[in-house]
Amino acid sequence: MRTAHDTHEPSRVVSRDARSGRPRDWETSASTPGEVDAAVRAAADAAPPLRDREVRIALLRAAAREIAADGERIIAAADAETGLGVPRLEGELARVVAQFRLFADEVADGGHLGVTIDHADTGVVPARPDLRRYQVPLGVVAVFAASNFPLAFSVPGGDTASAWAAGCPVVVKAHPGHPHTSELCAAALRRAAGRAGLEPGVLGVVHGFDAGLLLVRHERVAGVGFTGSVAGGRALFDEVAARAVPIPFHGELGSVNPVVVTEEAAAIRAAEIAEGLAGSVALGLGQFCVKPGVVLVPRGEDGDELVRLLAGRLAEVPGGALLTERIRESFVTGVGERTATPGVTRLVEPSVDGTAVSAGLLTVDADGFTPLLGEECFGPLAVVVRYGSRAEAEGVLAGLAGSLTGTVQLGPGELAAGSPWVEVLARSSGRVVVNAWPTGVAVTWAQHHGGPYPAATSPATSVGAAAVTRWLRPVVFQNAPASVLPPELREDNPLGLPRRVDGAWRY
Structure with a gap:
């Protein structure tokens, strides 16, 4: 919130062009x-x-x-x-x-x-x-x-x-x-x-x-x-x-939306995973609340190939303007703090050209992962964490705060036999995504968009x-005669509502 040395709030709210930063021909007053x-x-x-x-x-x-x-x-x-x-x-x-x-x-x-x-x-x-x-x-x-x-x-x-x-x-x-x-x-x-x-x-x-x-x-x-x-x-x-x-x-x-790539998945689908992951990280210039921010990839040749392909795809993503000047400044600061972390390697360097920024990719070994790297950096940046064992990967995940989503990329054998990663990710995520990407939140009856703090409160x-x-709260009526009951609770169900009566659902 504001501090004693903050300036007074401007009396006018000005519409600005995101691409140029210049004022548009529209403004209004800050509400009194x-x-x-x-x-x-x-x-x-x-x-x-x-x-x-x-x-x-x-x-x-x-x-x-x-x-x-x-x-x-x-x-x-x-x-x-x-x-x-x-x-x-x-x-x-x-x-x-x-x-x-x-x-x-x-x-x-x-x-x-x-x-x-x-x-x-x-x-x-x-x-x-x-x-x-x-x-x-x-x-x-x-x-x-x-x-x-x-x-x-x-x-x-x-x-x-x-x-x-x-x-x-x-x-x-x-x-x-x-x-x-x-x-x-x-x-x-x-x-x-x-x-x-x-x-x-x-x-x-x-x-x-x-x-x-x-x-x-x-x-x-x-x-x-x-x-x-x-x-x-x-x-x-x-x-x-x-x-x-x-x-x-x-x-x-806020949410970092971790992704786990298994050894079997990296060995079989490296190119496919790199393509999909790059699209998910860069979609909307990384300004989606479900953008993957931390990606766990196995050490070894297959993991190396996946990371190489991912870096190549992100390097090709055109730069663009972030939503506001404040978001751009926070992104630049966040990238700088993360690249200054010991053990972090810059695979794709984000650039800033006027109001435009480009995508970036950092990598670090699991034993060098720090709490800062597990915080959300809003914008087109992802951190690849190289792990050598399931215990190492689970240790990184255990250090992350709650997320909106957790994604796992599995191989066909793991899909057939079942995978412990689904349960691991469900402990700290509101939605678990298997062999797909979290960007894109369908508006349906079954959808859940939330998660443990700070993903949601x-x-x-x-x-x-x-x-x-x-936006609702429950009210119970005890021994109330029909004359005072709301229509939703009357015995004859005049509104035709689905109800649970004496433990059994009736429609």
Whole structure:
């Protein structure tokens, strides 16, 4: 957080071109304390109609339509502000549209409400009362937009979609790297709110560093979704914990996403693995939260060949602009610190040319691996760790913090017989990837995007249908007559919800 010698926050938020660094013809004001308070209170006032499932379904489906309809304008702004490229952003926008539709389907299904009924039973000792449980929305959710996904993890992203699906209005703290994109997306979502008969306050957007602090401290904010750096996320997490009434903080902070290549895999598929790994490391110039950052490769001729091929592929990757100047400066600093570590060899030297950077590859023996090398370096850099035994490799993995993903590349014999590496990686990863690559997070019912700290601050997922449960809390009604029960818990099940009754699922 800010210190006594920090300068005052700028009063203007300026949109900048990621490729040139120059200001674009768009700016807005940093939100004042009064504007943050007004946004939160407007969101709270807009909440009651969201309790209606049909309203939520209509809102989510309208959001998908409005974002798609304004896609060309949104993508143009996002490309200018992030430099991610139109093809990548077209895919991201399609993901956003699909995400809103998935959550509409989840609300229609109703399974997220967790309706559970245990009828009274006087034949047991002690006698059991009638108990009926379901989940209700927390209230206003504060969302912090991410730099690397100006659509899918920002104003129209999964946090907003899942909060709406839960029945929670949202106030987003826009990322300074794409403020114009944020406002265009907010306008589309407010149009969707109007089509669903809701007030525009159901989606608020605020700008500026101080606005984020005010959001997490606001008494009417009931939950926080964050995607960003370990330092920033931990500071906000501590702010939330220090509140008089702490609230849930679901943060995705940092991840090195280790990869293990076995001897058998290196012997049989060196070229294939090098090709896929280079693509995963360099995708989006390494600015994906699931970029492989630490790669364990066996010592020996086969491992040497794999590393040689990997270095060659990464050396061919065109340089480009990182998302913001601050990210570029952190990347350059991180590369310098790692290359200065004793025992580290630079196989591919990252270069910086104006706003553009290129990919890099470092290598170190397992016995020279240090905690610094196991920290995330956001950008197109990977560290290859050469191991001579399974014990050496497991020792490196044991020293890593929690990750979003863990990947293992196996040979055909290991696939047939089973591999202990799957269990090893599952101990500290939220998703285990076998003979594939972690970049690319499908939006589905089964997906989990999270992991042990610092990958996430809670066991919940930020991607997939299960993300809605972050913004709900359970309530049990005991011996309540039908006249006072919510429709979700009535005996005749007027909403047709899936329920667990006396221990058995009924649909």
